[in-house]
Amino acid sequence: MTDYSKEDFLQLIKRIGAYLSSKVSKIFNTQDVSVWAIAGLAVAVIFTYRLFRTPSEPRRRQPKRQAPASSSSGVNSHPDANLFPSNVGSSSEESRAQTVINEFFQPVKPTLGQIVRQRLSDGRKVTCRLLGVIFEESTPEELQNQATVRSSVLDVLLEITKFCDLYLMETVLDDESEKKALSALENAGIFTSGGLVKDKVLFCSTDIGRTSFVRQLEPDWHIDSSREIATQLARFIKYQLHISTTKTERIASNVFSSSSLEHFFIG
Template structure:
């Protein structure tokens, strides 16, 4: 009987070890650079989980008192009852119960820690430090220079991502315009949206040109780690010179190069919507 209990304990420890290994691999798949106080707390909880569970498994269940032998008359009836109860308990139920208990203990300490938007932005941009981005169709609701002659509207859904990018990236915004009034409308819309108040973006980093290919010249001169654009021709021409590009397109398209990614919107690329 004792030998059987030892074997069950060994099997439990092996199963627990395998389960713990999977949890460890999931926990440490997060980049070390992206750890913040919450992630460090998760690591601390992981250490506590190991100690707690180890003590739980090694703690003896306590010496069992041996029941005094009863009279022969009651022994036979007790034996019959024990045999009947044993026949009702399926084999492996005790082992499964112990497995579940150990798994629940670990799960309590391995609740998934949702990364912050800042962590996601840094991870998605591969720690890139300079980003160039066109305005129309990405930051602004408008999609053509002609529309900018009437109005300029910052997309509210992109603001949070845009501000996170400015926190650690040197961001340049650029667009083709038809007149000076369009430039004034764009700068005013960005200012009203609070883009310039975060300290990461200034008006001097909002660039304007009179031709579509002017953006190519801007990007080539700035040599960013990432360029974000909606024009497939510009993305194609810059693929040889820029480390990474993000092509914003409402329809799913095939990747034109291995360093070109695509998404329906900037905020969807970072999973903020």
């Protein structure tokens, strides 16, 4: 440990303690106390370890001096007092402690799952259209030819299935379109990696049927690429997300808009 007086060392500890107290008191207003109690202990351990690990610089051996035969009024009667000034090492130790504390209190980036839950306001049931949201295709006519799951939406979709009762739905023109849609979802791993089952993928022949599905299920959130359906459901559904590549006026205060599903969550 750096050679300086015990009183100086105690002053350093007090300064660090005051800093930690101010930090933790602010954090406790918004964070769980038990978590930050553990964090405080971790900070203390890290700081103590780094402080004692740092080798002290070897002190230069001072040549012995013969004390003068007679003392004068300007001579210090304690020669060692000048060798160890009170602030020796204090600034460097305090700077190192400050660096350790700042590194520890860097904001932790939330996980995708935490972001999804926060954005959905902890909603427990979600309904979502396939075309224009999950699929690259945007019309029932395109779905007759092929169904392509957008790779960029998979992570968000799977996070939703972890804590939400998710229903996917679409308007189709024939049975072949329905088969293509289910096959594309299965190949993307949605039925095996997430909590979604095929029974929760619903198909109908008209947009009115899709609107009816949503109203019967009474979800906390409905996600759709049709502005008309979002407008019709605004009075009945708590929250909606309207997916549109073009910027339009907001439909209602409870209807959010985004260029894509993943962009709504991760920007």
